[in-house]
Amino acid sequence: MIKLENEIEITIKPDNPNPFLRDHFTSVGTEYTADTDTLKVIGEIPKDLNGMYVRNGHNQVHEPMGVYHAFDGDGMLHAVHFEDGKATYRNRFVRTIGFLAEQAAGKSLWPGMLEPHLGHHRGWGSIGAMKDNAGTDVICHGGKLLATMSQCSEANRVDPFTLEPLLPDPWNMTISEHQGICSHFKVDNDTGELMFFNFSERPPYLHYGVIDKHNQLAHYEPIELPGIRWPHDLGVTKNYSILHDLPFIFDPELLAKGERKVTFFDQMPARFGVIPRHGTNADVKWFEGKPCFILHLSNCYEKGDEVIMEGCITLNPRKPAVGKQDHDAIQKMRKQFDKRETGYRMHRWVFNLKTGQTREEFLDDEVTEFPVVNNDYVGKPYRYSYNTLFDFDRDWWMSGVKKFDLLTGETQRYEYGKGRAGSECQVALRDNAKDEDDAYVITLVTDMNENHSECLILDAKDIGRGPIARIMLPHRIPIGAHACWVEADRMSGERGA
Ligand SMILES: [Fe+2]
Numbered sequence: 001m002i003k004l005e006n007e008i009e010i011t012i013k014p015d016n017p018n019p020f021l022r023d024h025f026t027s028v029g030t031e032y033t034a035d036t037d038t039l040k041v042i043g044e045i046p047k048d049l050n051g052m053y054v055r056n057g058h059n060q061v062h063e064p065m066g067v068y069h070a071f072d073g074d075g076m077l078h079a080v081h082f083e084d085g086k087a088t089y090r091n092r093f094v095r096t097i098g099f100l101a102e103q104a105a106g107k108s109l110w111p112g113m114l115e116p117h118l119g120h121h122r123g124w125g126s127i128g129a130m131k132d133n134a135g136t137d138v139i140c141h142g143g144k145l146l147a148t149m150s151q152c153s154e155a156n157r158v159d160p161f162t163l164e165p166l167l168p169d170p171w172n173m174t175i176s177e178h179q180g181i182c183s184h185f186k187v188d189n190d191t192g193e194l195m196f197f198n199f200s201e202r203p204p205y206l207h208y209g210v211i212d213k214h215n216q217l218a219h220y221e222p223i224e225l226p227g228i229r230w231p232h233d234l235g236v237t238k239n240y241s242i243l244h245d246l247p248f249i250f251d252p253e254l255l256a257k258g259e260r261k262v263t264f265f266d267q268m269p270a271r272f273g274v275i276p277r278h279g280t281n282a283d284v285k286w287f288e289g290k291p292c293f294i295l296h297l298s299n300c301y302e303k304g305d306e307v308i309m310e311g312c313i314t315l316n317p318r319k320p321a322v323g324k325q326d327h328d329a330i331q332k333m334r335k336q337f338d339k340r341e342t343g344y345r346m347h348r349w350v351f352n353l354k355t356g357q358t359r360e361e362f363l364d365d366e367v368t369e370f371p372v373v374n375n376d377y378v379g380k381p382y383r384y385s386y387n388t389l390f391d392f393d394r395d396w397w398m399s400g401v402k403k404f405d406l407l408t409g410e411t412q413r414y415e416y417g418k419g420r421a422g423s424e425c426q427v428a429l430r431d432n433a434k435d436e437d438d439a440y441v442i443t444l445v446t447d448m449n450e451n452h453s454e455c456l457i458l459d460a461k462d463i464g465r466g467p468i469a470r471i472m473l474p475h476r477i478p479i480g481a482h483a484c485w486v487e488a489d490r491m492s493g494e495r496g497a
Contacts, residue, residue, distance in 0.1 A: 002034040002474050008093065011062045011107065019330065019395060020070040024421050024446055024479050027059045027073065028091075034474045035088040043469035045457065046440065047085040048431040050488040052160060053442040053455070054079040055423050056147055057480025058135040059093070062102055065111040065118050067329045070337070070396060071481075072112030074099050075135030075147050075156075077163055078444060078477060080455045082428075083488070087455070087471055092163035094147045094156050098124070098131035113151060114329060116260075124180065125151035128201075132156070137183030140486040141194045142215035143493035144169075150232060152179040152198045160491050171217035178207045183482065184233040184296070189376050192494030193218070195236050195277065197243065201228050208234075208243060210278060213494040219278045227252060230262065235300035235309045236277070236379045242300055242309055242351075243273035243284070248293040248317045262319040266291045272358070274307055274351055287351045287358045293317035295344065298371035298385040299378060305354040310385070310406070312369045313347035313362075340392040344369045346385070346404065364411075367392075368402055374427045374436055375485060383407050384437050384460075386425050389415065396479060398422040401441060403463050414463040416456075419449035426485035427460060437461050440468070446479055453477045 008029040012021055021027070036045065058073030075094035080087050093099055102109050109131070111118040116129035124132035134147040134156045144166060145158040154176065157166040175181055178198050185196035192213025199206050205228055210219040223243060228250055235242035247268035251261050269288040276283050297311030318336045335341050346363035368387035389400040400415035400422065416422050423444040430438050439460040446453045455471040489495060 002032065002038050004030060005033055006031040008061060008103070012060060013063050016063065018064075018068045020333070021060060021068055024394070024397070024448055025070065026478055027061065028076075028475055028477055029061070030475050031092050032474045033088065033090050036086050036471060039087075039089065039474065040472040041469060042472075043457075043467060045082060045085050045087055045469045045471070046430070049082045049428055049440050049457065050084070050431060051428055052079055052081045052486040052491060053426050053428070053483060054138050054140075054145060054160070054486065055444055055480045055483040056094075056135055056138040057423075057478060058133065059478055061093075061099070062106075062108040065108045066115030067112070069112045069114045069333060071136065071150060072130070073133060073135055075133050075149070077138060077145070077147060077158065078480070079160070079163060080442070080444075080471065081161075089455070089471070089473055090163050091477065092158075094134040094158065095165040096132045096134045096154065096156055098133065102131070124153050125149070128179070135481060137482040139185060139187060139484045140490060141187050141211065141494065142213070142497070143491060145486075146181075146185075148181055148183045150183045152182045152200070155181045160486055169215060171211060171215075174217055174220065175207070175209065182231070186234065186236040186378055187375070188236060188238075188379055189490070189495065192497055193277070195234065195241050197231065197234050199229060199231060204281075205229055206231070206243065208241065208275060213497040221280055223273065223275075223281050223284065228255070232295050233297050233311070235297050235311075237300045237302045237307055238379050239277055239302060240274050240307055241277055242307065243275060244294060245271035245273065245286075246293050247291050248319070264291070264293065264317050272309070272349065272351060274353065285353065285356070287356065289349055289358050289360055291315070296369060296371055298346070298387070299373045299382050301379060301381045303381070305352055307351045307353065309349045309351070310363070311347065312344040312371055312387070314342040314344045316342055318342060334395060337396050338392065339367045339369060339390045343367055346371070346387065363406070364404070366402070370398070370424045370482075372425055372427060374429060374439060375487065376429060377436060382436060386427060386441055386460075388422070388424060389413065394421070398424070398479065401425050401443065401458075401463060403441075403460070412462070412464050414458060414466060416445050420445050420447045421479050422456075423480045424483040426483050428485045429487070442485070443483075444473075444477065444480070446477060451476050
């Protein structure tokens with residue numbers, strides 16, 4: 001079956017020169033439900049692969065107000081639900097309040113993150129001026145998908161089986177007072193708890209919270225920071241969470257004059273706040289590290305008196321100015337995304353809770369980002385991280401996946417091929433898995449040569465072998481942001497809830 005469920009009109013002008021609205025970023029308006037009884041499959045979908053891969057991404061509908069940033073577009077979810085050797089693909093826009101209002105108006109009502117001064121309506125995000133596009137991240141908790149954006153937004157709930165919108169959680173009201181929820185919240189599959197943060201331009205600038213396995217707000221705590229910050233991720237271990245205060249911030253002197261320019265202060269140490277999972281601001285132990293910025297962590301865990309945090313570091317972050325655009329805004333954005341410029345690579349921080357000291361080391365020389373691990377190992381000692389490789393000559397082009405064995409230092413890689421751009425991978429444990437990489441690696445690829453998109457399934461033990469199965473999607477989709485894997489036994493609620 002291939003069913004075209006809806007077709008939303010895309011009103012972006014064909015002559016809009018912004019490269020982040022064209023080519024592999026080109027939006028789709030079609031919403032499908034389609035299964036592998038009809039979709040072409042090359043290879044065989046494993047019968048012990050059960051659950052759902054979901055990818056979020058920015059898919060702009062209307063001609064934008066002002067200069068479009070690649071993170072402004074309306075969120076669209078693409079889900080592939082695997083069950084007993086078959087798969088069903090669905091894609092739907094995240095029907096946020098902003099999306100629905102713009103559908104009713106037939107045009108953009110909110111500006112993007114580069115030109116918030118163009119806004120006429122109260123909005124979302126840390127500045128409170130953007131549309132809640134919900135296009136950055138997606139994760140499943142309590143049997144519901146939560147789609148969010150990186151600048152903080154509503155926790156937009158979506159049914160994992162249908163991708164239809166659901167009413168907000170009661171806790172959403174409480175945290176919306178402080179700009180909502182930031183992307184990159186973490187679920188502990190053992191306890192069913194979700195740890196999250198948000199940030200805003202008002203003191204205390206950061207909040208940290210825990211939603212329990214019954215979907216109740218169990219903990220919510222203001223965290224005092226020295227000023228406005230722009231954190232992107234948090235780490236969790238069995239007993240702690242790790243909060244980021246990084247020296248890539250709005251220049252305070254310019255901010256006092258009303259200009260928002262994110263600047264890297266390369267003499268200001270990074271700070272990492274290790275807080276007990278249900279701790280207070282007074283319990284945070286702050287550690288210093290070398291000046292850096294971090295987008296995404298692979299994982300964190302505890303070992304004796306130490307908390308270990310691993311992920312991708314840059315010593316040279318870039319971001320275009322916010323609110324003061326000039327002719328080279330596009331070039332600045334390109335530098336922000338150019339991983340050759342920023343040089344993100346795997347790094348380890350070790351925080352000693354007894355001595356208060358930090359140790360750091362690079363783990364790899366090659367540029368990688370979007371590190372992901374097996375969900376069941378989040379917060380625990382683990383062995384494998386699966387990171388995205390990039391083609392530096394194309395904007396935001398995920399060219400392959402690199403598997404790190406952090407025990408032996410060995411790596412494996414698989415590249416999608418010329419003209420083929422991937423998505424953030426996810427790791428799906430096989431039914432009755434015996435070890436951490438007894439699993440599949442799943443991604444979506446957009447093939448610009450053949451003008452189609454497909455879902456790839458790789459064997460996690462041997463990704464270099466290439467896909468076990470390729471599922472051809474009913475349309476070509478734009479490249480995306482983050483993804484999640486939802487185990488079949490977590491699609492209706494947390495384990496033990
Ligand atoms: Fe992110």
